[in-house]
Amino acid sequence: MNFKMKGAPKNKTFEYNSKQTVGSYKLFNSYNSIGGRKDKVEYFGYFHHRSADGWREMRITG
């Protein structure tokens, strides 16, 4: 099983993506990438963050 990651766009000198997802239990997911290509030079980078407070109500008993 091979994960082939995204890379520089085919024919753009600059491109950015930014995607934010929020959900219940304070889920916050953020994916941001920049990339570009000019002749034989290409660059690509991404930043990813995900945080959440678990996936169900926390009950403290006793």
Place this chain on the structure above:
Amino acid sequence: MNTLNTLITLVLICTFSSIFSQNAPVAVQGKVTYGDGTPIPDATVTVSKDLAVIAQTVTDKDGKFTVTGLEFGNYEIKFKHISYGEVIKTFRLTNNKVKTIDVTLEDEVIDLADVIVSSTSRNLNDISRLPSVKGTAIYASKKNDVVLLDKINANLAVNNPRQVFAKVAGTNVWENDGTGIQLNVSNRGLSPNRSWEYNTRQNGYDIAADIIGYPDNYYTPTMEAVERIEVVRGAASLQYGTQMGA
């Protein structure tokens, strides 16, 4: 004398009415042909006057038509056959001669608007296959699936493996964190624990901790940064060494 006058008047009236009755019903006739001279049978000929249809007929097997019983005046005549373009002509009847109108119909060329056929189902293209040979790897005869992540309908934000691997036949999934941090998938009925029955790679490089001894997958790339997942099933020791994959 009175009698003579009356007689003359009667004779004149008869003469006029006879002239009139001879002139009144006139006709139009003609032949409808194609560009090369072939007669066109069954073409519809419509004669109208002041936008009202006066008469309608069809051409015979020789392409000929006759419309009788017309009065003096201006007419419009329309020729139409289902296989050819329409021709409209005008004519004027002023004497009692039969008017002859021969027409040539041409092929009808209609430029239709573009028809764009597109698929509404996204699910036809979300799974692909590896080529038979790619670099030093031979995938021919190997069962394989390529999950195209920009095409699938899956929650990539939380790495939902049930959705990501939904089209890979025989995949078994365990979820033990619910956040997509750890990927637990397997195939062919093996244990999905930490995907340790798979040789897991990122861009072709191993990402399992100990690929021979304890090849479990501690880490999963975020699916939003993944372009595709190549899943190759079955032993592949010839290409990857011993115990690569189960």
